[in-house]
Amino acid sequence: EVQLVESGGGFVQPGGSLSLSCAASGFSYSSYSMSWVRQAPGKGLEWISFISSTGNTKFYGDSVEGRFAVSRDNAKNSLYLQMNSLRAEDTAVYYCARDSGSYSPYYFDVWGQGTRVTVSS
């Protein structure tokens, strides 16, 4: 079964850091690009980061550029999102998604169940 499982969410104070992980199984992970998409409470979906299959190409949305860093370990079938300088507006459910784009985000055909991040003092 194709599956993505996120972990690492939680409660953090403004200015703090958090690291998310996404474990992939059931498909050839190293052949696929991946993206992170988030959803603030009661709001719509927002793409925030893309990483190519090799990890050589990375893109970020304007709202997280310079604060978040995406990485992957193909040997461990894992995707990561390091989130620094967190703000209240980063509060959201964070989804990892398999991305059908090779060089930039395209469409997302497999989604994880999401992990909740709450930034509050």
Next chain:
Amino acid sequence: QSALIQPASVSGSPGQSITISCTGTSTDVGGYNYVSWYQQHPGKVPKLIIYDVNNRPSGVSNRFSGSKSGNTASLTISGLQAEDEADYYCVSYTSDTSLYVLFGGGTRLTVL
């Protein structure tokens, strides 16, 4: 305000057909056949239902169809069922290299 414009809500009765629009510009929806649609039930994970404007992934009901005219893409759901009640989002590639991909604000479908 989202980059792609969707109606906030649409509604229909069981058995009817409804269409959800997604309006962009010539640098995204109008310029490329790279529009996808996602269904999200409340509290659930988004699900891909249409990609490349009008292609359905395996397992998605043929009651879902996509199209595009100019800068507006559309999702049509025919034979409306109670289980179709959900939020629907469109996504498009954009040639704006500072944005990469655009999401619509989402449309809540209510089955009356």
